[in-house]
Amino acid sequence: MTGEPGIDDPPWRRLDGPKMLLAVYAAVAVIALLYAASTSSVAFGAYNAQWDGSGDMRAVASENGSAVTVGTNVSQYPTTDANGTVAFVLSPGEPYTRPEVDRIERFVRAGGTLVVAEDYRPHANDLLSGVGASARVDGRPLYDTRNYDRTGAFPEVTPTGPSPATAGVETVVFNHGTVVEPGDATPLLTTSSYAYLDEDGDGELDDDESLASRPVATTEAVGAGRVVVVGDPSVFVNAMLDRGDNRQFARALLGPRVLLDYSHAGGVPPLAAAVLALRRSGWLLALCGAVLIAALVGIDRRADERLREYVRERRSPADPGRLSAEGVEALLRSRHPDWDGARIARVTEAVMSQRRKRQRDD
Structure with a gap:
């Protein structure tokens, strides 16, 4: 009898085997639900802690002393006093509507900086056209036969010359990126002369594919602001920030205020969305x-x-x-x-x- 729980024992001593198992299961279920509600598996997502997420970008911006806003709606783009604010758009999964593009254009022309990073999706070029930028993302896979990290699909690119956007940067490593057609923009980063565009997608240099140095990042003035285009959003994901000088490149692009625009990137987890809504209201x-x-x-x-x-x-x-x-x-x-x-x-x-x-x- 002395081994059985009594009236004077603490509550956990009064739980028999099935009740204890149920309590443990309930605790595990609650923890799992909270984790699922606060994290995301969306590529380039701000709350995705896996290799293809961009959760570390928030940490980089915070360490830089920037005031960080995770944007879930384009209404968060400031259209007055935009100078000093840098907005990042990483491979949008949905097109921006005309009113949304107009809002972002007003932000840029009021002095804001818009960084658009894209490789293969079409929506970034529509956004660039809408805000008045001339640079376009090519969309064809980029390889380098000599200057690369691990494989030719990870080409090492370098600054074209001195610029605040590449301060302290010697080498940026791409991950299955593409080139940028500059238009009237100024190239910021360029490949080596051993790079080529894989026209047929076979990962091999064919007779109709030529080696040449090509721009992969550009900057241009639009109104009182500027637009930066990078031919690879993977530069800013968790697994790539520590390759080459990618982290320094991200820092060089930051401003006193940073808006991480995930309004068209597949949404944010429910718990994170609730917290963001509380902060705004x-x-x-x-x-x-x-x-x-x-x-x-x-x-x-x-x-x-x-x-x-x-x-x-x-x-x-x-x-x-x-x-x-x-x-x-x-x-x-x-x-x-x-x-x-x-x-x-x-x-x-x-x-x-x-x-x-x-x-x-x-």
């Missing part, structure tokens, strides 16, 4: 704060009552006057194992009756 944040305070007050009262009861029971476990009916019955059984059930029930009822009478007298 003062009245919603106040409402949630009031609800939380009320809940904490209620929990505190219940916890206080349970604590007092627990202290009363633990103060003198052998005193029947401080035990519940079940506790009195358990105590009587341990002290008088020769008593039958009926007698124990009568004595227990008598003890409880006396207690109730004392409480009324008090």
Whole structure:
């Protein structure tokens, strides 16, 4: 009998095997749900901690001292006092609507910087055209036969000359990127003269594919702002930031304020979206704060009552006057194992009756 949980044992000692298993399962399920609601597997996603996510970009911007905003709507682009704000668009998975493009164009022309990184999807070129930039992403796979990291699909590219956008950068490593047709823009990064565009996608240099140095990143003025185009969004993903000088390149592009535009990148996790909504809405944040305070007050009262009861029971476990009916019955059984059930029930009822009478007298 001494090995069995009793009335004076803590709550976890009172759980039998099935209940304990259920409690563990419930805890694991809650943790899994919270993790799923706060993370994402979307490529280039801000809340994707895997190799193809861009969660580390937020850390890079924060370490740089930039004020970081994770954008879920183009309404977050400032159209006044945009100077000093740098917005990043990494391989949008959906096209921007005309009103959305107009909003981003006003941001750029008001002095903002727009960084568009793309390789094969078509939506970036539509955005570039809409905001008035002349550079375009080519879309054909880029290889280098001599200057690369691991394989020719990871070409090493270098700055074309001094520029604030490439300050401290010697080599940037691409990952299955493409080239940028500059138009009227100024090239920032270029391949070696051993690079080629894989026209047929076979990963081999064919007779109709030529070696040449090609631009892979550009910058150009649009209104009072500028547009930077990079032919590979993978430059900014978690696994690539530590290759070459990719991290320094990301830092060089940052400004005092950074907007990471994920409005067309597949969305953000529910929990992260809720947090972002709270940050943007003062009245919603106040409402949630009031609800939380009320809940904490209620929990505190219940916890206080349970604590007092627990202290009363633990103060003198052998005193029947401080035990519940079940506790009195358990105590009587341990002290008088020769008593039958009926007698124990009568004595227990008598003890409880006396207690109730004392409480009324008090």
